[in-house]
Amino acid sequence: MKSKKWLSLNYFLQFAVQGVFFQYWLVYLTVTKGFTVLEASSIFAMVYIGRFVGGVVLVTSLVNKFDMKISYRILSIGGLLSALLYNFTDSNLTLSIVTLFVGATFFSLSPLTETAASIFLRKENLDYGKVRMFGSASYMLTGLIVGTILAYISKEFIYYILIALIISHVIFVFIPLPKSLEDSERDEKEPISFYWIKDDKNAILIILLFFLLQLSHAAYNNYSVLYVESLNLSVKWMLGILISLSIVAEILFFAFSNRIPLEINIKNLVTFVCSVAVFRWAILAIFPNIYIFAFTQLLHAITFALAQLSFILLLNKNFSSRKILTMQNLYSSIAFQLSAFIGMYIVGYIWEISTEMVFAVSSLIALMALILSRKLRLK
Template identity: 30%
Template sequence: MNSQKWMSVQFFIFFFTWGVFLPYWTGYLTNVKDLSVASASVIMGAGMIARAFSTLILFPELTKRYSIHLFLRMLAIGSLATFVLYIPLSSFTMLLLITILFSLVYPNLLPAMESSASLLMQKDRIHYGRSRSFGSAGFMAAVLVIGFATARYGEQAILWVMIGALAFVVLATALKAPTALIDKPKKEHQVSTWQLAKVLLQQKEFLIALTIVILIQGSHASYNSYSFIYLQDIGVSNSWIGVIINVAVLAEIVLFMLADRIFGKSKVQTMFMIAAIGATVRWIAIWLFPFASVFVATQVLHAITFGLAHYAFIQFIARTLHKSSIPTAQGLYAAFAMSLSSALLTFMGGYLYDLQPGLAFLGMAVFSVPAIILILAQRSKLQA
């Protein structure tokens, strides 16, 4: 199996699990474990904080000790082993503890996958967008499976589909990996994670790019955590919820398939600006028009609000950083843009959702608008 195919398989199977956990787990906690939206928000937010710590500290440190492929295998096994603990647990305290434990392991698969892709872009010249589109396809497949499974068997099916999907991740990471991912890190060239992070954050261009992507990706917190229950609240059936969520994923697949051709030579600042404007329009529209038809229409914007912002940052680090800095950069991205910002905004979104569901989405525009302002103010610093 060549590097391009190997990466595509890994992305597909991992993002299948992501497509189960990200949009549906809050719904599982409220519908199956009988938690309130506020309590589920606390659990998910705490998990994201643990995820931020793990991807910022544990991920870069462990990639210095183990090859990226061995680390992927360890994470896959650890994720499955911790997730099965959800089966017997029901109390708020125990669900909180197991979510924190799971979040210290499972989310590291994401920066590990992205670091693998970045290394293979440099070493084997794989097309990132092509392989990443398989990840979006995996996410879409998961949403469809969950939509129909919950319609037939109830929300309890979410748990069992996730367990089965994690078992496939274990099998996928056992496949023979490209040589670039098997090589052990050379200790004589290593510096501490904190030193690498400090060096990166002292680079103004990197700090600006990271801040922009934190604001844009963080603004997806309410969408990621509350879309499932929001669509239920406005009267959409579970089977149709799966179809509606997949509109976003399908748009994302198209974006990643065409990204290298359309945006491969575009400036990072241009891609960020398109994403930030799209996010602002998206969240305001959902608040203004609480109808399923409008929600479906805004799903198309996911291709640019999430997909293009992500692609822009991956291109930024591939174009500007040495390979030794990539795991740390991915750790910072995963910790702050995909975890900590989402955790804080999930808490806020849960409070706003209890006041009025649409406010949870409007509140996210408070973070996408500053991204637009920052891009305009610092456009001369983003020349990658």
């Protein structure tokens, strides 16, 4: 299978699973398992811890011991076996452990896939945006389709839909890897390690910067639906459309991202992303109304999608393939999972005080990322 088709299908299947889990698993835990929202949230939060541990420890160990092909298979099959356990327990503690395992296995596939994308971009000049948009489209379509189906069937079927999608990915990982990916693994003899990072100030700054940038999204990621509802939206069916605007903007950006020249100054690109994030959260804090929210949804194409592309381009120009996997592990584990876990609690506390203050704090966090972006030393 050609690199573009392999990566597109990989993104599509992984994001389909994410679309079910991250949009509907709280529903499964509360309706099917009978937990309160607070109890279900504490169980669900374990997926972030699992992804953090999986990215930092498990993925690195697997790739060092085996290769990317075997690592893909172990993580995908491990995710399936872990997810199957949901049907055999109703205990809060056991479900928390199961969720931890699911996060550490299946949802730790992301750094491997992003590393593959970086290798294809470097070796074949792959159009990353055109491929990555399959993931965003899959996430949105899965959410819409599953949401429609669940209006007519029992919420218990969320579990069976999740299992079916994970099985489809397990089948996929037995397809041979593209030749350029196998060649890259043969050429790279350097073991994957985190030790070199302590001597690389730039690498530390990059991870810290993207951690802060993603942390600034915590309020939006966790409470956007509650925020829109707090604005007393008169036409209730518009809620889903408003929330989906960000993903539509993301897909459109990825579709046309090949127009961004590869020789662009990455430092300036990252600075631009952080500046827009500061602006995005600031105007939500200052002007809490539905029209401003709709406008800021379009900015998601910059604060998230362009940020993702910037990170890929940044790695390609400054790190070897082995170091790219290390950075992707840290990016997934720290910038996404740790920020989501910490942000969930920080935002929850501030939310009780003031909705507007949540986005003011988000803007300040993005400002810290902006300041760090000017300290980067990139090629």
